[in-house]
Amino acid sequence: MEHNHFQKSYIDYLTFEKGLSSNSIKSYVHDLAQLVVLIEHDRFESFTIQDIRRASAKLNSRGLHGKSIARMLSAWRGFFNYLIERHQFKENPVKDVHAPKSAKTLPQTLSIEQIVKLVSIDDTSLLGLRDKAFLELFYSSGLRLSEVVNVNINDLDLQEGIITVIGKGNKTRMVPIGQKAIHAIQCWIEKRAAIKTEDKSVDALFITERGKRMSARAIQYRIQMWAIKQGIDSTVHPHLLRHSFASHMLQSSQDLRAVQEMLGHANISTTQVYTHLDFQHLASIYDKAHPRAKKK
Secondary structure, three states, rough: OOOOOOHHHHHHHHHOOOOOOHHHHHHHHHHHHHHHHHHHHOOOOHHHHHHHHHHHHHHHOOOOHHHHHHHHHHHHHHHHHHHHHOOOOOOOOOOOOOOOOOOOOOOOOOOHHHHHHHHHHOOOHHHHHHHHHHHHHHHHHHHHHHHHHHHHHHHEEEOOOEEEOOOOOOOOOOOOEOOHHHHHHHHHHHHHOOOOOOOOOOEOOOOOOOOOOHHHHHHHHHHHHHHOOOOOOOOOOOOHHHHHHHHHHHHHHHHHHHHHHHHHHOOHHHHHHOOOOHHHHHHHHHHHHHOOOOOO
16 A cells, blocks of 8 residues: 555654564555545545544444554554644544453463463473573563563573563663573573574573574574473463463562553553452452541
């Protein structure tokens, strides 16, 4: 599909000025293409709030989840804000349009017992030690798949138990690593030293037998393979391990801010999706803590 020059300008802005990942750029390209398809023209200066509402209604009628529509509206809103700032557009037709609400569902998680079963790999081969290391790291630190793919040996401080990762929007954060993950990573690094890399500059923590950085697809495949091998009755993927980390941490610590920091969420509302704490617990904390709520 031929891109309107405003679309191309915005994608260039997101790529070169905002530094978004290639996956994020693909999502924006898709969302902007959908905007044109739904409204059936690309004369953005003539778009009205009614056009956007009709587009949202079309998506809803096709069965698209409210959260997905909200994400798309957010992409459109950002696009028109850019047009106002850089191309002197007058108004943002998406400003007051909200997605239809969908029933909230908690993310699927593995139980602690299932996690322990998954990472209890007794395979001491090269690949076995490598896979155990990244599985332990996923669950220990709640990392995203892209963060695990891109982590380098120099990003680790195993003595202090800290890993430095670059998350969404090129934001750097430091995350604790648990003792089990530290031990697994140390065992892997010892084995990794014997691998001959094609490029001496390759410093990726997780590499293939041929000395190349593991791809996201390869890590996903190995996780699914181990889930089947370890007898986990669930489709296990990297983000499920992140969900499980967040849920288990919140259940144990009840410290939403700390978990937000570890996950690298810009907004705490994103972190709240993971919490399984019930209202009764929150109400009891409120009654005990708030100065105007304490019972006489």
